[in-house]
Amino acid sequence: MTLEPGDIVERAVGPAVGRTLVTGVIGADTHIVGNRILSLALEKAGFKVISLGALTPAEDFIKAAVETAADAILVSSLYGQGELDCRGFRDICVEAGLEGILLYVGGNLVVGKRSWEETERAYFVMGFDRAFPPGIRTPEVIRLLNKDFARRAIAGHRPGAVE
Amino acid sequence: MTAALLIDFGSTYTKLRAVDLDRPALLAAGQGPSTVTTDVTIGMKAALADLEHKLGKLPVFKYRLASSSAAGGLKMVTIGLVRELTAEAARQAALGAGAKLVGAFAYRLTPADEKHVVSLAPDIILLAGGTDGGNVDVIRHNAQRLAGLGLDCPVVLAGNRDVGEEIAGLLGARGKIVHLAENVMPNFGELNIDPARAAIRRVFIDRIVHAKGIDRAASSFDAVLMPTPAAVMEGARLLADGIGNRKGLGDLLVVDIGGATTDVHSVAHGNPVREGVIQHGLPEPRVKRTVEGDLGMRHNAATIVAAIGHTRIAQRSGVSDATIERILAAFTADVERLPESPEEIAFDEALAWAAVRIAVERHSGTAKTVQTAQGPVVVQIGKDLTALGTVIGTGGPLAHGATPATVLEAARADPAQPLSLRPAAPRLLVDGDYMLYAAGLLAAVEPDAALALALGSLRPVGTKRSHEQTYQAS
Ligand code: B12
Numbered sequence: 103m104t105l106e107p108g109d110i111v112e113r114a115v116g117p118a119v120g121r122t123l124v125t126g127v128i129g130a131d132t133h134i135v136g137n138r139i140l141s142l143a144l145e146k147a148g149f150k151v152i153s154l155g156a157l158t159p160a161e162d163f164i165k166a167a168v169e170t171a172a173d174a175i176l177v178s179s180l181y182g183q184g185e186l187d188c189r190g191f192r193d194i195c196v197e198a199g200l201e202g203i204l205l206y207v208g209g210n211l212v213v214g215k216r217s218w219e220e221t222e223r224a225y226f227v228m229g230f231d232r233a234f235p236p237g238i239r240t241p242e243v244i245r246l247l248n249k250d251f252a253r254r255a256i257a258g259h260r261p262g263a264v265e
Numbered sequence: 266m267t268a269a270l271l272i273d274f275g276s277t278y279t280k281l282r283a284v285d286l287d288r289p290a291l292l293a294a295g296q297g298p299s300t301v302t303t304d305v306t307i308g309m310k311a312a313l314a315d316l317e318h319k320l321g322k323l324p325v326f327k328y329r330l331a332s333s334s335a336a337g338g339l340k341m342v343t344i345g346l347v348r349e350l351t352a353e354a355a356r357q358a359a360l361g362a363g364a365k366l367v368g369a370f371a372y373r374l375t376p377a378d379e380k381h382v383v384s385l386a387p388d389i390i391l392l393a394g395g396t397d398g399g400n401v402d403v404i405r406h407n408a409q410r411l412a413g414l415g416l417d418c419p420v421v422l423a424g425n426r427d428v429g430e431e432i433a434g435l436l437g438a439r440g441k442i443v444h445l446a447e448n449v450m451p452n453f454g455e456l457n458i459d460p461a462r463a464a465i466r467r468v469f470i471d472r473i474v475h476a477k478g479i480d481r482a483a484s485s486f487d488a489v490l491m492p493t494p495a496a497v498m499e500g501a502r503l504l505a506d507g508i509g510n511r512k513g514l515g516d517l518l519v520v521d522i523g524g525a526t527t528d529v530h531s532v533a534h535g536n537p538v539r540e541g542v543i544q545h546g547l548p549e550p551r552v553k554r555t556v557e558g559d560l561g562m563r564h565n566a567a568t569i570v571a572a573i574g575h576t577r578i579a580q581r582s583g584v585s586d587a588t589i590e591r592i593l594a595a596f597t598a599d600v601e602r603l604p605e606s607p608e609e610i611a612f613d614e615a616l617a618w619a620a621v622r623i624a625v626e627r628h629s630g631t632a633k634t635v636q637t638a639q640g641p642v643v644v645q646i647g648k649d650l651t652a653l654g655t656v657i658g659t660g661g662p663l664a665h666g667a668t669p670a671t672v673l674e675a676a677r678a679d680p681a682q683p684l685s686l687r688p689a690a691p692r693l694l695v696d697g698d699y700m701l702y703a704a705g706l707l708a709a710v711e712p713d714a715a716l717a718l719a720l721g722s723l724r725p726v727g728t729k730r731s732h733e734q735t736y737q738a739s
Binding site: 165169170 | 346396635
C-alpha cells in the first residue's frame with residue numbers, strides 16, 4: 103500500500119507495522135482518559151504499545167524504551183505543566199543511547215494566552231519531532247507515524263538502537 | 266515408623282533433623298562441624314554420631330534430603346539491561362533461587378566490569394536483557410564479552426527470546442555451558458522469574474553440588490535439592506499457602522538472622538491496601554527474598570551498630586560504650602563465638618533487634634506522597650505489608666536468644682516511620698527447632714507431613730518450647 107499525502111489511514115502500514123511505541127502521561131498528571139484512548143487505537147492499528155499510564159516520570163519513559171528497543175515515545179501532558187515535565191527529554195534520550203528515537207507530545211499543551219505556534223516551537227526546542235494540539239484525532243496520529251517511519255526507513259535510521 | 270533425614274550443609278555447621286513422617290514429629294536434631302572445604306564426610310559423620318547418640322539407634326530413613334549453603338553458598342552474578350527492569354528481574358530470580366548474589370550488573374559490561382566479574386568467581390552467571398522483541402544489542406554485547414572471559418561457570422540465559430539460540434550458540438562455541446530459560450521479563454513490566462529460578466536450581470543440583478565437593482558424602486544422602494535459603498523459602502511458602510485441604514497461615518514474613526547475612530522472605534502480594542494508592546516500579550514477586558549482606562550478626566556486627574546508631578544499641582542493651590567496643594572486637598575476632606556474659610547476651614539481643622528492624626524495613630515497601638495540582642497522591646514502591654498477619658523468626662539468635670519477643674518486635678511498623686509499609690500488628694512466632702529448611706526440603710516429597718512439622722515447630726514469642734503447645738493454622 104502506498105501512501106498519498108493527506109490519506110486518512112487507521113492502520114500502521116509499511117515500515118510502521120509492528121513498531122514499538124511507549125506511551126504515558128508525564129509528571130504528576132493524572133488525566134488518563136485520552137492517553138488510554140490513544141494507546142488502544144495505536145494497538146488496534148498494529149503497533150506494539152508499551153503503555154505506562156498516568157503519573158509517569160520522564161526517566162521511566164526512557165527506561166522502558168531502552169529495554170523494549172522502542173521506536174517512538176508518545177508523551178501525554180494535560181494538566182498544564184508539560185513544559186516543566188518535558189524539559190530536557192531529548193537530552194535524557196541521548197544520554198540513554200536513544201539518539202534517533204521518534205518523540206511525539208500531545209494533550210493539552212497550551213497554557214494561558216500563548217498561541218499554538220509558540221507552544222509547538224517550545225516543544226521542538228526540547229527535541230520533540232511533533233507536538234499536537236488538543237482535539238487531535240487518532241487517525242491523524244497514525245497517519246503521521248506511518249509517514250515518519252517511512253521517511254526514516256528510507257534514511258536508514260534505526261531509532262531504537264542503544265549505541 | 267517412617268523416618269526422614271533432612272540435612273543442611275551449612276557454612277559453620279552440618280545440621281540434621283530426623284523426623285517421623287507418620288506422627289509427624291521431630292525425632293531429634295544432630296549437629297557436626299562444616300567440613301566442606303576439607304572433606305564434607307567428616308562433618309556429616311560427626312553430625313550423624315550426634316544424632317545417633319540422641320536417638321539411641323538411627324532409624325532407616327525413607328528419604329535423606331539435603332540443602333547446602335556451604336563453601337560460600339551458591340555464588341551468582343546477574344547481568345541485565347536497565348537497572349530497574351531486566352537487571353532487577355534477574356536479581357530477583359537469583360535471590361529467589363537461594364543464591365548468594367555477589368554481583369549485579371546492568372547495561373553494557375565494561376572492561377572494568379569484566380575484570381570484576383572474573384574476580385567474583387561466580388558459580389553461575391544469570392544473563393538477561395531486553396524484553397521479548399526488545400533490545401538485542403546489549404545482551405549480545407554482554408554475551409560476547411562473557412564468551413571471552415576465562416570463567417568456566419555455567420550461564421543461565423534468560424533474556425530476549427529473539428536472540429536466545431543465537432547467544433546460547435555464541436557462548437557454547439567458546440566452551441561455556443549454557444542453560445536457556447524463558448525471559449525474566451518477557452513483556453515490559455512483567456516479571457517471569459520462575460523458569461530462570463528452576464534453571465538455576467537444576468544447574469545447582471547437576472553441577473554445583475559436585476563442584477563444591479558435597480557429593481563426596483553422597484552415600485549418606487539421596488539428593489541435595491537446593492541451596493539452603495531456597496529451602497527456607499519453600500518452607501515459608503508451604504506455611505503460608507498450606508497444602509490441599511490443610512490451610513496455611515496466610516500471608517507471612519520470615520526473618521532469618523544469620524552470622525553473615527540477615528534474610529527476609531515474604532509470601533504476600535503486597536498490593537496497595539489503601540484506596541487510591543498508585544503502585545510504581547516493577548511488580549513484586551509474591552514469594553520474595555531479600556538478603557542483607559551488611560547485617561550479619563557476626564561478620565558485620567560493627568556495621569549493624571553503625572547503621573542503627575551507637576546510642577541506640579547502648580540504650581537497648583544497657584551496655585556502656587567502652588564495653589560495646591570490647592564486645593565488638595571479640596565478636597569480630599571470632600565469628601563463631603556465642604555470647605557468654607550477661608553484657609554480651611544483652612548486646613547480642615540489641616544487635617539482633619537492630620538487624621531485624623533494618624532488614625524488614627528494607628524488605629518492605631514505602632509510601633511516598635507526591636503533590637499534584639489536584640492535591641496529594643500516594644505512590645507505593647515495593648510491597649505493602651501493613652496488613653500482614655504473621656511474622657516468623659528463625660536463625661541462631663532467635664532459637665537460642667534470651668528473649669525472641671523483643672527481637673522480633675523490631676519487625677513491626679514504627680509509628681515514627683509512617684512511610685515504611687512494615688507489618689502493623691502481626692502475631693510473632695519463632696521457628697524454635699529450626700525446622701523451616703527441613704520442611705522446605707520435605708515439601709518436595711511429603712508436603713502434608715512437611716506442613717505439620719513446620720507448624721509444629723512454631724511457637725508464639727514469649728512462651729517456652731513445649732511439644733504440647735504447638736502452633737496450629739486457624
Ligand atoms: C476529565 C478532566 C479531569 C479529571 C481527570 C480524570 C482522569 N483521571 O483522567 C480530573 C477531575 C481528575 C481533573 C483534574 C484536573 N484538571 Co482536568 N480536565 C478534565 C477534562 C474536562 C477532560 C480531559 C479528558 O479526559 N478529555 C478527553 C480525552 C479523550 O481527550 P484528551 O485528554 O485531550 O486526549 C486526546 C487527544 O488530546 C490526544 N492525545 C492525548 N495525549 C496525546 C499525546 C500525543 C503524543 C498525541 C499525538 C495525542 C494525544 O488523544 C486523545 C484522544 O483523542 C479537561 C478539559 C477538556 N475538555 O479537555 C480538563 C483539563 C485538562 N484539566 C485541567 C486542569 C487545570 C486540571 C486540574 C489542575 C484542576 C485542579 N486545579 O485541580 C487537575 C489536575 C489533576 C492532575 N494532577 O492531573 C485543565 C488543564 C489546563 C491546561 N493544560 O492548561 C483542563 C484543560 C480544563 C481547563 N480548560 O482548564 N481533570
